[in-house]
Amino acid sequence: MTSYAYVPAKLVKHVRKPNSPVAVLVYKALTTRFFPSLPGHFCMLWVPGYEAIPLSIAYQEGAHYYFIVKKRGPTTTKLVEDPPRYVGLIGPAGSPIPAPSSGGKILLLGGGVGIAPLIYFATTIASYVESVTLVYGVRSSNELVELDQIFNVNRFKNVELIIVVEEVCERAVFKGTLIDYITVKIGDRLEEYDRVYASGPQTFLCKLYEVFNRAGLLDRLVLVLETYVRCGLGFCGKCTIPGTSKLLCRDGPALSAQLLKNWFAKICV
């Protein structure tokens, strides 16, 4: 059973670099009947006077929900530039990211705001896996969210954060795209990772699928997908994942790459 709820919530934190198209928002539930979430869950965040948009939950601590938002349309622009004091959260939507069954080395690849569910995931699995390598790629430094400061990801000794930026940036460990990083830095060592989870722009996920397909490692790859979402509750049918019979807001957003052969053929080729 899904414990769907509508949760009125109040803004408690807004972190944004000057002129950045990205912001971190923390909203606190104003009811004790708020919904619990697991990594991979998202919710419909309603901005009064605007629309409701699907947003990954980047972290949850009790009544506090963390989000990372990038400007795309009017609603996200409002959220990034001038987030409202009160919003409504409808959720939890989707299914949790399938966790690795036991220890092992885990690679997480997050492109842009796609990093959101992977932060939450990293903090959940860190306690029982051998190591988590969290590679965070962004186009430019002003899109960079300070994961260490906001989410305190370095509190886990076995979580390594690697920042990859396409433009020159002093904070970056590597200059280039996430795909460049995999090609140059990981290369043949891809199979050292027991499980790889990726979330980010579709073009990135497509390229990654190709890389893993070529390496014969699709069974180790999980992709966190995006679709258009309308109801968020599994009844309107708008979020069907192309090439599959799955609904993003019920079965997704994370699917094993092995199930995505037809998705790849439809979306990437």
Added chain:
Amino acid sequence: MNLNIDVAGIKLEHPVMNASGILGSTYNDIAVLARAGFAAFVTKSFTREKREGYGTPIAVPISETLSLLNAVGLENPGLEGLAELLDSCKIFGKPIIVSIAGSSPEEFVEIAVVAEEHGATAVELNLSCPHVRGRGLEIGASPSAVREIVGIVSSSINIPVIVKLGLVDRLVEVASAALEAGARALTLINSVKAMKIDIYAAKPILGNRVGGLSGKAIHPIAVRAVYEVYRELKPDIIGVGGVFSWEDAIELIMAGARAVQIGTAIIYYGPEIVREIVEGMKRFLEQQGFRSIEEIVGYAVS
């Protein structure tokens, strides 16, 4: 024991179908319902032209009562999409009922004709949508409007015409008008016009502000509506409203329904809930010494 039953002349392997608006828009939606084991499928309401629907949020869960408030706005791909949907869904080999939400008698007829041409088992005229002006509840509250639309559709097609009515004051009178005009069955009831306000934002939450309430909260209302119409008119009835368990389904059948539709329970429990409901109904009939569903239709009505 089997749960075979027929309603409006449609043979069903068991009495549970989905309610219109829940996963009935695309081939994939119907595939999900088929996998879960529904006995028949009801499509989303179709209009002649494609409709985009309302702005989001289009649905708000009211979790305290396992209910849902929605105002989707009759979003659908229009006539062209209907033909495509029906052609692709023949493969499932189960009855498919096309819900229609016209704004004029002619529009209802046009869609019903296309539905029949493309192999629909029946049509369900949505005369009770609670949130789109000129389509639905306004028609369904007027016996003369109901008589006109049901009459012209019934004389234009050969497949059964089912009429879906909502919560209106003169329900028995409207139901009677629909049956006299040729309806083979009634679906009772649609969601109930309602609103939810966020007290901090101080605004109604739905994009359309007003929507339809479905789920547990309206179950007793549905039971009452089915009971009253069955007692007065004894028609074939498909009961709908807050069916979450086999007990809820049996209750509607004892009030006079021959089949039930489930909607909000699919959202809270997933489509697989249908199996639990069907198995529970079987057990109940066996334990209570009944031999068929037929035996308990209207069993509580006196």
